[in-house]
Amino acid sequence: MRxxxxxxxxxxxxxxxxWIAIFIVMTIFAIRLPGLLEGDGFEMDGEHADVIDIxxxxxxxxxxxxxxxxxxxxxxxxxxxxxxxxxxxxxxxIASPLDDDTQYTEDVSYALLHFDNQAENKAxxxxxxxxxxxxxxGITLTGASAISKDINTASQRDLMTAEAIGLPIAxxxxxxxxxTVVASFVPLIxxxxxxxxSFGVLTILGSQMDLSIFVLNIIPMLGLALSIxxxxxxxxxxxxxxxxxxxxxxxxxxxxxxxxxxxFSAFCVFIGLGAMLIIxxxxxxxxxxxGMIVVGMAVLSSVTLLPSVLIVLGDRxxxxxxxxxxxxxxxxxxxxxxxxxxxxxxITIIAFILLGIAMIPVxxxxxxxxxxxxxxKSYDTRQAFELMDDTFGLGExxxxxxxxxxxxxxxxxxxxxxxxALEEQLEKDSLVDKVTxxxxxxxxxxxxxxxxxxxxPEMAAGLSSLVETFVKDKQLMIxxxxxxxxxxxxxxxxxxxxxxxxxxxxxxxxxxxxxxxEIFDEIWDKIVYALIIIVVSTFFILMIAFRSILxxxxxxxxxxxxxxxxxxxxxxxxxxxxxxxxxxxxxLIIPVLVFSxxxxxSMDYEVFLISRMQEEYANSFDNDRATVEGLATTSKIxxxxxxIMIVLTGAFAFTDVLPVKQIGVxxxxxxxxxxxxxxxxxxxxxxKLFGKWNWWLPFGKGLYRSDNRxxxxxx
Numbered sequence: 001m002r003x004x005x006x007x008x009x010x011x012x013x014x015x016x017x018x019w020i021a022i023f024i025v026m027t028i029f030a031i032r033l034p035g036l037l038e039g040d041g042f043e044m045d046g047e048h049a050d051v052i053d054i055x056x057x058x059x060x061x062x063x064x065x066x067x068x069x070x071x072x073x074x075x076x077x078x079x080x081x082x083x084x085x086x087x088x089x090x091x092x093x094i095a096s097p098l099d100d101d102t103q104y105t106e107d108v109s110y111a112l113l114h115f116d117n118q119a120e121n122k123a124x125x126x127x128x129x130x131x132x133x134x135x136x137x138g139i140t141l142t143g144a145s146a147i148s149k150d151i152n153t154a155s156q157r158d159l160m161t162a163e164a165i166g167l168p169i170a171x172x173x174x175x176x177x178x179x180t181v182v183a184s185f186v187p188l189i190x191x192x193x194x195x196x197x198s199f200g201v202l203t204i205l206g207s208q209m210d211l212s213i214f215v216l217n218i219i220p221m222l223g224l225a226l227s228i229x230x231x232x233x234x235x236x237x238x239x240x241x242x243x244x245x246x247x248x249x250x251x252x253x254x255x256x257x258x259x260x261x262x263x264f265s266a267f268c269v270f271i272g273l274g275a276m277l278i279i280x281x282x283x284x285x286x287x288x289x290x291g292m293i294v295v296g297m298a299v300l301s302s303v304t305l306l307p308s309v310l311i312v313l314g315d316r317x318x319x320x321x322x323x324x325x326x327x328x329x330x331x332x333x334x335x336x337x338x339x340x341x342x343x344x345x346x347i348t349i350i351a352f353i354l355l356g357i358a359m360i361p362v363x364x365x366x367x368x369x370x371x372x373x374x375x376x377k378s379y380d381t382r383q384a385f386e387l388m389d390d391t392f393g394l395g396e397x398x399x400x401x402x403x404x405x406x407x408x409x410x411x412x413x414x415x416x417x418x419x420x421a422l423e424e425q426l427e428k429d430s431l432v433d434k435v436t437x438x439x440x441x442x443x444x445x446x447x448x449x450x451x452x453x454x455x456x457p458e459m460a461a462g463l464s465s466l467v468e469t470f471v472k473d474k475q476l477m478i479x480x481x482x483x484x485x486x487x488x489x490x491x492x493x494x495x496x497x498x499x500x501x502x503x504x505x506x507x508x509x510x511x512x513x514x515x516x517x518e519i520f521d522e523i524w525d526k527i528v529y530a531l532i533i534i535v536v537s538t539f540f541i542l543m544i545a546f547r548s549i550l551x552x553x554x555x556x557x558x559x560x561x562x563x564x565x566x567x568x569x570x571x572x573x574x575x576x577x578x579x580x581x582x583x584x585x586x587x588l589i590i591p592v593l594v595f596s597x598x599x600x601x602s603m604d605y606e607v608f609l610i611s612r613m614q615e616e617y618a619n620s621f622d623n624d625r626a627t628v629e630g631l632a633t634t635s636k637i638x639x640x641x642x643x644i645m646i647v648l649t650g651a652f653a654f655t656d657v658l659p660v661k662q663i664g665v666x667x668x669x670x671x672x673x674x675x676x677x678x679x680x681x682x683x684x685x686x687x688k689l690f691g692k693w694n695w696w697l698p699f700g701k702g703l704y705r706s707d708n709r710x711x712x713x714x715x
Contacts, residue, residue, distance in 0.1 A: 001260055005252040012308035019305045023193050026200025033203045034156055034216060041212025041283025042369055046518045047499060051510025055401050058472050062092060062114035066143030069110045069384035073138050081139055082111055084132040090125045092116040108391040123149050140384035150381045151374060151657060152213045158655035159217055166651035170644045177640035181320035186309060187231030194301050195223040198294040212286045217660045223294035225648045229641040230302040233608055234258045236637045238310060247314055251307045259303045264545045265607045266299040269600030271537040275530040276596050280522055283589060334632035337684055341627055344685035351682045358565035361572045368487055368585040369516055376656035398486035400511030402478040410471045416447045426480060431494050434481035438466050486512030534599055546614055547697050554686055555606045558678050559599050566670040574662055587659040590666055598670040605638045605679050627687040642675030
């Protein structure tokens with residue numbers, strides 16, 4: 001850190017010019033990012049993806065289907081609309097409701113727009129089709145790509161809404177923390193530079209990989225909060241040092257102390273994000289990658305750009321004072337700290353009771369993959385989809401494709417017998433409503449009847465064409481309709497069981513139930529490893545930072561308890577339906593994202609607080625004094641930083657995209673619990689209870705001595 005301090009103090013002007021150039025270039029790239037985001041990120045390489053690829057490329061089934069929903073529209077208008085869409089040459093086929101009674105009622109009907117693999121940019125296709133439809137009321141395009149495009153639009157609007165709410169309040173918090181206009185706006189500038197630069201890097205990467213639309217909200221949420229938190233810590237420490245030394249010495253000392261804390265904090269956040277990379281679902285890898293980029297930029301800007309700006313500003317950092325600093329601010333916190341450590345057992349018990357009550361709803365948590373409910377109700381896309389679903393009961397069933405392979409093909413007698421046997425085996429399953437094969441499609445009930453029909457020239461041509469629909473070389477495709485929704489446990493278990501079933505035909509399953517099953521299984525199979533990585537890595541980082549065994553153990557345990565309480569409150573709000581929220585479910589990504597993000601973020605406050613306790617303990621070897629002084633000198637910073645984090649993330653509570661709303665509220669609640677019950681009550685209480693054992697390290701050079709003589713500082 002001394003080398004970094006010397007570099008920054010000697011080259012601060014060059015650092016600022018370099019950052020300005022980077023910011024300008026990255027702004028040009030960042031503007032293009034929203035156009036690159038497509039899909040919700042729930043994608044992974046697996047059996048489902050392989051089957052869908054076979055179905056679309058080998059069996060010429062549509063790679064995607066969208067719907068045009070007609071609500072009280074005349075037949076003539078339906079036909080004209082579909083003709084206009086057909087002229088665009090975007091679809092591989094259009095199934096009109098005028099040709100199929102199952103898609104038609106007098107009031108509501110829908111057309112199927114099929115797309116093959118040649119349709120490269122679905123967002124552009126959605127735009128073109130909507131233009132062809134025009135502004136006719138009662139005609140709406142819906143389906144996966146249309147919903148995805150609308151969620152992208154809603155996400156951009158949500159980001160502006162959250163910034164409009166969060167940033168002004170964050171500025172007010174900074175004004176109360178620093179008292180001057182200049183000092184308050186510097187962290188905001190650092191945050192903006194961090195986010196825009198990170199967006200620029202993501203844009204460059206986005207040309208090489210698919211990025212989830214949720215990146216647009218989560219990355220600025222994380223980047224602004226972290227950057228401002230880091231800047232708040234840095235500037236607060238700098239102002240302390242400036243009172244007792246000259247400008248460059250104060251900056252140098254701040255880089256060595258606060259800069260060190262920032263780097264350790266960032267490591268904890270970095271690990272939490274990086275652990276998500278082992279989950280092979282695109283959204284987790286997108287957010288992990290984007291999060292690590294923004295954390296890296298936040299650290300880099302905080303230890304290079306921020307001190308360089310402070311050097312240039314000098315004493316002008318205190319210009320335009322609006323609020324006079326309280327001379328007794330630390331004394332008030334010192335009094336509070338003394339009161340806490342006087343009753344450590346009582347306060348610890350009360351804190352654990354409060355957290356335990358908040359944890360109770362966790363047992364009822366219901367997780368689902370975000371679908372149409374992620375889109376706000378005000379969007380026509382959602383309204384049309386729900387109207388079509390309610391009218392035709394599409395959501396009561398789900399479809400899967402079964403791909404079976406047979407070494408000798410399926411068209412000889414043995415192959416037909418195997419096909420019939422598989423058909424009968426599927427039909428016997430209690431969850432199966434319908435099985436489609438060459439036999440069911442031709443109303444032929446046995447292999448013998450099929451072979452007899454093939455001897456009739458008039459029937460042979462039609463039956464051969466039918467075989468080509470379901471059989472390609474060694475592969476057989478069987479569409480199956482299940483009597484359960486694709487997101488139900490029953491449908492997912494069916495997909496899991498049939499994928500694992502031992503047969504002579506090498507069965508593969510694709511479709512919504514299989515997609516959901518693979519996503520859930522991937523998360524549950526990998527989440528344990530991700531948690532182990534986060535917990536073990538954090539333990540060693542904190543152990544090295546604080547030269548202690550108990551401090552990292554307590555930090556990890558309290559983090560887990562605080563997060564469990566957070567999830568309980570989320571269930572209470574979103575699943576039980578309180579505070580004006582409609583009853584629903586928790587998005588599958590929420591526990592993983594909130595745990596991974598907050599576990600690292602909350603370590604910021606742990607590092608800020610314990611670092612100051614460690615400094616004091618290394619000088620006095622008085623645990624009580626170290627606890628009180630650490631709390632007194634950092635509580636204002638931690639409270640202000642937590643308020644900013646709560647404001648910037650909690651502002652997303654006023655947005656419309658449900659998963660983003662849940663993430664924002666979840667992080668805000670977790671930070672609030674961490675900065676109050678845990679950081680201000682539990683940490684000092686437990687520090688008091690464990691005494692000098694807080695600083696015990698069984699190996700290496702710790703601060704603890706086992707005898708009763710005066711403690712000695714060990715370097």
